[in-house]
Amino acid sequence: MITSEQKASAVEAVRIHDKDTGSANAQVAIFTERIKQLTEHLKSNQHDFMARRGLLQMVGKRRRLLRYIAERDSKSYLELIQKLGIRR
Numbered sequence: 001m002i003t004s005e006q007k008a009s010a011v012e013a014v015r016i017h018d019k020d021t022g023s024a025n026a027q028v029a030i031f032t033e034r035i036k037q038l039t040e041h042l043k044s045n046q047h048d049f050m051a052r053r054g055l056l057q058m059v060g061k062r063r064r065l066l067r068y069i070a071e072r073d074s075k076s077y078l079e080l081i082q083k084l085g086i087r088r
Helices: 006-014 024-044 049-072 073-086
Strands: none
Touching: 006 024, 006 073, 024 049, 024 073, 049 073
């Protein structure tokens, strides 16, 4: 589980305007932080299959959000994946 400070810093890096908390870009940033934490957790707990299932669901949801962003504005999509360090 990510802390509210981690969530706020992730959103602040990609927000579109001052009060942006729920845009697709912000949601992708939050999912990315959660995915990073779960990946670290699964390195030491390989048999935690429920966490693995949750990780796969988050990756799928993030992929769908990224597809939405790419369809709306490809330049914004490329900037976002570059900022977050996500592969295409």
